[in-house]
Amino acid sequence: MSVPAIQLVDVGKRYGGLQAVDSVTLTVAPGERRVLIGPNGAGKTTLFHCVTGTVRATSGSIRLFDTEVTQLDEASRTQLGMGRTFQISNVFMDLTVVENVLLARLGKDRRKWTAYRPLRRYPQLHEAAAAGLEAVGLGARANDLVRLLSYGERRQLELALALATSPRVLFLDEPCAGLSPSERQLLSRLISALPRDITLMMIEHDMDVALALADRVTVLHRGRVMLEGSPDEVQADPEVREVYFGHV
Ligand SMILES: Nc1ncnc2c1ncn2[C@@H]1O[C@H](COP(=O)(O)OP(=O)(O)OP(=O)(O)O)[C@@H](O)[C@H]1O
Ligand SMILES: [Mg+2]
Incomplete structure (x- = not known):
């Protein structure tokens, strides 16, 4: 059997009196x-x-x-291939979409970076950034300022920023939260279309x-794993239906 992408053993996080x-x-x-998946406050x-x-x-x-x-600290884990979506507050609103992707890339690969050298003097990086933007459906927006993007497009950009660090494992925390049904559909299609060699862990309400995206589902409840199984198994489980959907 191959080495797991992620292996957690007895992981715990305590905040004061709360075992989150x-x-x-x-x-x-x-x-x-x-x-x-799991109810609000489950610890996801x-x-x-x-x-x-x-x-x-x-x-x-x-x-x-x-x-x-x-x-290891977070930066070291990023270097080793853990990617996650950046909160939009980490995005530079007055830079262009492609400049933000370049900065995310340079942030990971410091060797390629020389202070004050104009970003346009990194042609290979530019090409990779442009390709990354195509992959998240923002190709046409590359040279627009981030502040001009719609909320849905900013979410697409967050995905591009995460991908710019070439993650082996990508963590997405409710990527579709707050989106309209059509934006949600677009983003989930983009996520489904990600290369299969990227291991994906996603929190989704x-x-x-x-269920459309998952190979397997883990249900978290009060900080603990309540169940792990295929989407069908999880959906059919009476305890999950009780806890998660509030009915049997
Ligand atoms: N920094 C913190 N300090 C203290 N308690 C925290 C902290 N972060 C989270 N918690 C608590 O830990 C528990 C788990 O929170 P967490 O945000 O992980 O849940 P979640 O499953 O992501 O919920 P949601 O579906 O609402 O996003 C909650 O009771 C929360 O109040
Ligand atoms: Mg949460």
Whole structure:
């Protein structure tokens, strides 16, 4: 069997008296698309933060392929291939769309970066950035200022920024939240079309989006894994229906 892309063993995160993530053990195979669901406050975002290094787990171990990353900071985990969506607050509103993608790329690969050298003097990077924007449906917006983008287009840009770091594993926390039905449909189509060699872990409240995209689903409840299974198994489970949908 190949080395898992992500392996969590007994991962926990305590905030004062609250065990936000409680002894989570799970394994995600390379190339797998795993969706994490669960009610509000279940600990989904906290678990993501522990894995990407945004916060430090208070217990357990986290491996990315064959590397133990539990003690590494977020930047080191990014270097090793963990990608996540940037909050839109990390985006430079008065730079163009393509400039933002270039900065995300340069942020990861510091060797290629010389201070004050104009961005246009990196032609290969420019080409890669343009291709990345095509992949998220923003090819035509490359030279527009970010502040001119619609909310939905900013979400597409967040995806492009995450992809610009060439992640081996990509973490998406409710990428479609707050979008209109048509924007949601577009973004979930873009996510489905991502290369299969990128392992994907996604938190998603919209069950249609979640079940259409997932190879496997993990249900989190009160910080713990309640169930893991195929989309069909999870949907059919009476306990999940009770907890997650509020009815049986
Ligand atoms: N920085 C923090 N300090 C204290 N408590 C926190 C912190 N971050 C999260 N929590 C608590 O941890 C629990 C899990 O929160 P988390 O945001 O991970 O849930 P979630 O499953 O992502 O919920 P949602 O579906 O609403 O996004 C909640 O009770 C939350 O209040
Ligand atoms: Mg959350």
